Amino acid sequence: MKTAQEYISEIKTHIIEVSTQELLTAMLNPDVIIIDVREHDEFTTGHIEGAVNFPRGVLEMKIHEHPLVSHHCEWVLALNELADKNIYLICRTGGRSALAAASLQDMGFSKPLSVAGGMMQWQQDGFPLVPHKI
DSSP states (O other): OOOHHHHHHHHHTSSEEEOHHHHHHHTTSTTOEEEEOSOHHHHTTOBOTTOEEOOTTTHHHHGGGOTTOSOTTOHHHHHHHHTTSOEEEEOSSSHHHHHHHHHHHHHTOSOEEEETTHHHHHHHTTOOOBOOOO
16 A cells, blocks of 8 residues: 555656746746636646646546637547647646646656645745736
């Protein structure tokens, strides 16, 4: 039996993790794909500009709906459109984003990238957040 931490540590040996600085640099590209896999109530406390909120529990079922995809109604076309793009995944501390990266990798995505340290590291680094609008 593995603990959650042991399992996530094992998963992290099979995925690509990037730093918050690498994500910040990637954000210079207006078409950067950032998916925040935290729950909606976490997302509304503040998020990264341009991030789309697909909670971890529905990511695989929602990814084809990403706003940068032009084929929303055609699952296969939409997934193929994203398949070779860098997809930055972020959560609170990096555990859920690692699991999300592994899942997308298993689906055939070639560049799912988990942001190490997640939003906690992002905030610790002093990088900007977008507050939730009511």
